[in-house]
Amino acid sequence: MIRVPLLSEISHWISAAPTQRAVVVPDQASPLRSDIEGLRGLAVLSLMAVHMFPQWGRGGGLVGLDMFFVISGFLITRSLLSVHAGGHADLPAFYARRIQRIVPSLCLVLLFCVAFSWLFTSPEAARQFGKHVVSATFFASNFMFWRDAATPGFGSDSTPLFHIWALAFLAQFCLVWPMVMVWLLRSGRSVVGWVGALLICSLVLNLTLIESDPDATSLLLPSRAWELMVGALLAGLTAKGGGGPVAWIQTRLVRSQLAQQHASNLMAWSGIGLLGASLWLITGSVQVPGWWALLPTLGTFALLASGPEVTVNRCFLSHPILRFYGGISYPLYLWHWPLLSFPIVMGVALTQELRITILITSVVLAALTCELVEKPARSVGPARYAPFARVGALLATGALGWLLMHPDWLDQR
Numbered sequence: 001m002i003r004v005p006l007l008s009e010i011s012h013w014i015s016a017a018p019t020q021r022a023v024v025v026p027d028q029a030s031p032l033r034s035d036i037e038g039l040r041g042l043a044v045l046s047l048m049a050v051h052m053f054p055q056w057g058r059g060g061g062l063v064g065l066d067m068f069f070v071i072s073g074f075l076i077t078r079s080l081l082s083v084h085a086g087g088h089a090d091l092p093a094f095y096a097r098r099i100q101r102i103v104p105s106l107c108l109v110l111l112f113c114v115a116f117s118w119l120f121t122s123p124e125a126a127r128q129f130g131k132h133v134v135s136a137t138f139f140a141s142n143f144m145f146w147r148d149a150a151t152p153g154f155g156s157d158s159t160p161l162f163h164i165w166a167l168a169f170l171a172q173f174c175l176v177w178p179m180v181m182v183w184l185l186r187s188g189r190s191v192v193g194w195v196g197a198l199l200i201c202s203l204v205l206n207l208t209l210i211e212s213d214p215d216a217t218s219l220l221l222p223s224r225a226w227e228l229m230v231g232a233l234l235a236g237l238t239a240k241g242g243g244g245p246v247a248w249i250q251t252r253l254v255r256s257q258l259a260q261q262h263a264s265n266l267m268a269w270s271g272i273g274l275l276g277a278s279l280w281l282i283t284g285s286v287q288v289p290g291w292w293a294l295l296p297t298l299g300t301f302a303l304l305a306s307g308p309e310v311t312v313n314r315c316f317l318s319h320p321i322l323r324f325y326g327g328i329s330y331p332l333y334l335w336h337w338p339l340l341s342f343p344i345v346m347g348v349a350l351t352q353e354l355r356i357t358i359l360i361t362s363v364v365l366a367a368l369t370c371e372l373v374e375k376p377a378r379s380v381g382p383a384r385y386a387p388f389a390r391v392g393a394l395l396a397t398g399a400l401g402w403l404l405m406h407p408d409w410l411d412q413r
Contacts, residue, residue: 073231133401
């Protein structure tokens with residue numbers, strides 16, 4: 001039987017671990033690369049475009065999620081490698097930062113949705129919505145929607161919290177992956193080798209199930225973790241030193257001196273080409289995240305690997321407009337889907353004018369949430385009980401969702 005270490009033991013292992021040979025600058029000491037922030041902006045804009053204007057008929061929304069998963073895998077793994085190299089981190093602090101990042105904006109959007117559902121939707125719709133609020137509180141939405149997808153009449157367009165499945169998916173990854181990384185680093189095993197093996201296993205599972213169970217393939221961690229592993233693999237390759245994938249291409253694949261000098265730019269342009277191809281070629285008629293998901297994941301990998309100084313990343317991805325949308329990408333993702341879905345629940349037609357109004361409202365609410373909720377929450381010092389307070393607020397929000405499910409209370413409103 002494999003013994004799973006307790007959290008306190010894992011924390012002790014990290015703090016007691018010797019410094020690795022590859023020196024990595026601690027993640028907290030270095031700000032987010034501007035091109036990564038712009039890449040987030042590109043991802044959320046592609047997602048918004050398809051969700052707001054589905055008549056375009058392209059798969060940009062799916063591409064945006066694929067991009068987010070690769071970026072998240074890269075940043076989370078880079079953070080874990082960085083603090084391990086510094087020898088001063090512990091897992092409770094990592095989880096506290098995740099709670100600080102995710103919970104405040106989520107609570108605000110859920111509270112708005114609970115109030116709107118209670119005031120304006122039918123009792124039947126409100127009861128159903130209450131179940132979704134409770135599952136969102138425990139980051140289990142992907143499991144609930146996997147089960148509900150087989151129910152006759154289920155539609156994601158009329159489910160205001162359907163998009164929370166991706167947040168639950170990432171939360172489950174953030175819960176499990178740090179423990180796996182601690183085991184790999186403390187035992188001296190090859191991070192790159194194990195990440196590569198996990199990537200292949202998850203991809204094979206994905207391709208095996210995509211025909212027979214597409215809902216599970218799309219919503220559950222085992223069959224879609226390979227997209228996160230693509231980013232984790234890049235973080236591992238970069239932490240090993242030697243210049244990462246670009247240096248490997250320069251020394252192993254390219255013979256021309258001119259090509260070697262421009263290998264980073266060639267990789268960046270290849271990434272842009274792959275993303276452009278995925279935005280154009282992936283439509284509603286193809287199954288994703290199967291083979292087609294390789295286009296956006298490899299494109300995102302190439303852009304991240306090429307570094308912040310290449311022309312594409314410095315001039316395009318670091319543009320202030322993309323960086324603005326990247327900065328508000330999380331609250332924008334949270335707000336846009338309920339605002340689109342509630343009119344459908346209420347039987348209101350989504351005209352072009354209403355869609356544009358919802359788009360503008362989503363951006364404004366996201367910007368306000370970022371300024372008034374996210375930034376103050378991040379500026380609060382590492383108070384000992386702050387994470388417990390945020391979790392308590394989230395559980396209280398879940399209790400309101402439970403009240404929506406309660407027939408006696410609901411019928412007396």
